[in-house]
Amino acid sequence: MNGSRVVLALLVLFAATLLVLPLTFGLPGGTGPPEAVTESGDAINQVYWVVFGMAAVVFLIIEVTLIAFIFRFRRRPETPPNVEGPQIHGNTRAEIVWTVIPAVLLLILAIYTFSRVPEVEAKPGGGDMGNVVTIEVTGHQFYWQYRYPNDALSYDELVLPIDRKIRLVLNSEDVNHSWWVPELTGKRDAIPGQTNTLYFTPNTTGVFENGVCGEFCGIQHARMTMRVEVVSQEDFDAWLEENAPEAEDIALGESQWEAACAKCHGLDGGGDIGPAIAGNSILTNPEALDLLVRVRGQNLPGNPSYMPPVGKGWTDEQLATLIAYVKSNEQLAGPGGADGG
Numbered sequence: 001m002n003g004s005r006v007v008l009a010l011l012v013l014f015a016a017t018l019l020v021l022p023l024t025f026g027l028p029g030g031t032g033p034p035e036a037v038t039e040s041g042d043a044i045n046q047v048y049w050v051v052f053g054m055a056a057v058v059f060l061i062i063e064v065t066l067i068a069f070i071f072r073f074r075r076r077p078e079t080p081p082n083v084e085g086p087q088i089h090g091n092t093r094a095e096i097v098w099t100v101i102p103a104v105l106l107l108i109l110a111i112y113t114f115s116r117v118p119e120v121e122a123k124p125g126g127g128d129m130g131n132v133v134t135i136e137v138t139g140h141q142f143y144w145q146y147r148y149p150n151d152a153l154s155y156d157e158l159v160l161p162i163d164r165k166i167r168l169v170l171n172s173e174d175v176n177h178s179w180w181v182p183e184l185t186g187k188r189d190a191i192p193g194q195t196n197t198l199y200f201t202p203n204t205t206g207v208f209e210n211g212v213c214g215e216f217c218g219i220q221h222a223r224m225t226m227r228v229e230v231v232s233q234e235d236f237d238a239w240l241e242e243n244a245p246e247a248e249d250i251a252l253g254e255s256q257w258e259a260a261c262a263k264c265h266g267l268d269g270g271g272d273i274g275p276a277i278a279g280n281s282i283l284t285n286p287e288a289l290d291l292l293v294r295v296r297g298q299n300l301p302g303n304p305s306y307m308p309p310v311g312k313g314w315t316d317e318q319l320a321t322l323i324a325y326v327k328s329n330e331q332l333a334g335p336g337g338a339d340g341g
């Protein structure tokens with residue numbers, strides 16, 4: 001096999017690798033975007049693949065040409081060393097061509113991308129507003145709070161009806177977070193003092209657990225995951241009714257504990273990156289708990305352990321719900337803390 005055949009074989013191998021590589025991106029665990037269950041998510045994925053496809057073609061043409069040129073214009077054995085090749089100064093036509101082609105490609109990409117923005121944004125038309133389900137989303141260090149139209153609450157887990165336009169109204173009580181469930185749509189920041197909205201319409205029931213906070217927000221940012229369950233309209237109505245606000249709802253208090261407290265103090269309050277708090281009398285003392293979780297957190301000079309005010313913005317009912325759960329749990333409440341103890 002002579003030299004040119006080796007190079008040809010390498011080129012073919014290289015091109016084949018480049019062509020096959022993108023196919024692995026769509027596989028589970030690949031680097032491509034997951035399959036979407038909303039039109040908004042579909043539009044985002046289509047833009048992704050169009051941009052990827054154009055970039056791949058350009059990459060292939062450039063790299064194959066580069067390698068061909070390296071081979072074609074290499075120094076031949078018969079050329080004496082230290083001889084310089086021909087010196088070329090400018091080629092107006094080539095320069096115009098390699099400026100115009102990328103400019104046209106970028107223009108096409110820009111026009112295509114902007115043309116898909118309305119689908120991605122998925123804003124409802126004026127007449128559809130009545131059918132929109134609005135849910136208030138509040139980012140906290142380090143969990144998500146959801147408030148539904150009937151004032152029902154959930155923490156970290158969001159329940160949505162299928163085939164209804166969803167409007168998430170995003171806010172934060174402390175630092176910037178970003179709400180992101182890739183199967184549903186793009187990410188949107190939750191910023192203190194600013195209200196952002198996000199629209200989408202889920203078209204498939206199921207559980208979507210790839211959600212993560214998309215903005216670094218502190219030590220437990222990685223634990224700020226989210227789970228979205230899309231259910232039928234009847235199941236959604238039933239869920240809302242079941243979770244209608246109710247004084248001292250122990251099950252809700254448990255999810256509140258898991259979301260707001262357990263990520264740092266452990267599920268059993270035995271301590272994790274935060275200190276052990278099981279049995280601490282503050283947990284069942286409304287005034288002390290109010291001051292700690294709603295007002296100031298733990299941020300004392302000389303005290304190395306910082307705790308954000310995790311319940312900033314909570315209503316009195318939310319504080320009562322958490323206390324009700326702690327009291328229902330003997331280990332957390334400690335001696336004398338539990339009901340009737």
Ligand code: CUA
Nearest residue numbers: 177213215217
């Ligand atoms: Cu919240 Cu990262």
